[in-house]
Amino acid sequence: MDAVEMKRWCNEYQLLSANAIVLSGVSDVTDDVLLAALGTVKAFGKSKIVDKRTDATTKSDFVLVTTSANVTGQTLPDDVGIPGEVGPWPVHVLPVLPKCEKFQAKLLTFLRSEGKSIADVKGLLDPTPLDVNSALVNAISSLVDKCNSSPADTQSYRKLRMFSGVIPTPSGEEEYDAWAEQTTHMLEEWQSGDNVKRQRILESLKGPAADIMRFLRAQNPNATSNDYMQALETAFGTTESSADLLVRFRHKFQSEGEKLSAYLLRLDKLLHCVLRKGGLHELLKEVREEEDMLQSRNDTKNAVMSKAVTSVTKTSPEIKPDHEME
Incomplete structure (x- = not known):
């Protein structure tokens, strides 16, 4: 991907070149692992994954990432990864034009x-x-x-889906989890002031959800867009804590006769709930601890087998040729 394509890609999402990088050669890795690898580079600040595109030649992905830090003029690594686990993936930065x-x-x-x-x-x-x-x-x-x-507030933007909080969900609306996932992502990507973000949230609400926003604004006129989302999470999100959600995640198995695709969708929905409750880092920690334990067991098993083979070799009598036995 050349600089022109990278620039066009950034323009599609209204990203500044100084706050964007592209990773190449990415494959078979989750967004959470990607973010963990990006988090190891302090020069990026806080990173967010914006979009992915497949390279027709290598069949791997290009990943567009926005950074909170200005990467212009900084000394950046040639590639990003977690040594011994994933990567590395080459880092591409848009050139600074005169x-x-x-x-x-x-x-x-x-x-x-x-x-x-x-x-x-x-x-x-x-x-x-x-x-x-x-x-x-x-x-x-x-x-x-x-x-x-300024393109931030004058260009058209993708409107949020409608949400009212009415159960069962009316036609043309979204359930809370799906709406919250999309809205959270869009709020992070919009290059606009918080007043614009608040307005766009309000435009997507009606019914009980809109009533809650009116109460919040009456009580706290200075409430931010994050305050809006937190109020909606309290009213319509799950009441389970991150620890409770992790327990549910560990015990969610595929049902008899259930298609694998349907099972994965159930897992994905629960995983996003864990993410909103802040329990994803704990889940990653448990997964890595389990991986280390399995690796330790395998190493111990291999060491025992190797020792046993050596012992048998040393204690077995030497087999003599037939003419010596006579």
Whole structure:
């Protein structure tokens, strides 16, 4: 993936180049493990996975990641991974363009969106020498205004799905877990102020859920978007703690006759509940401890078998040829 494709990918999600990296060659790894590996690089700050695209040549994935830290000018590792476990995956950063090249790139992007070319701009300068200065100034002024306009709040955005909290879930709405998962992800990705995020949450609510927001705003006019989500989690989310959810996760087995795909969907839904309750790091810790215990058992078993074979070899009588036995 070249720099142009990376830049276009960032623009699709309204990401700043200074806060974006791309990993290549990623395969057979979960998002949680990816985030754990990214967390080992302090220069990235807090990382979030934005999107994945498959490389048709290698059949592995490119992963677009947004960082809370500005990676421009920083000394970054050539690759990221967890030594001895996963990776490493090469790290790609968008090159920093000189100011003149940045303006040229913005100018060309704008002209393409308007169905125009550089030749069309030059046409503005052709009529008469007297019109050159005014035409040039007007054209450049208009282009600069377009290029410098902030994309965060003016561009269209993907609206949140509707949620009311009514049971059973009405047609055209989402259950709470599905709505909360999508909303949490979108809030993290939107490059906009918290007031805009709050407004977009309110636009997606109706019925009992909207009533709860009205009560919250009346009690706390300065409530943030995180406060909104926490209030909805308290009202409609599971009342189980992360420890309770982990117990349920450990004892959730595939039912007799249940398709594997349906079983995996049940596990995924429960795992997202664990994530929202903050119990995912505890689950990862238990999994790694179990892996270490199994590895220790295998090492001990192999050592015992090797010792037994050596002992048998030393104590067995030497077999003599037939002519010596006579």
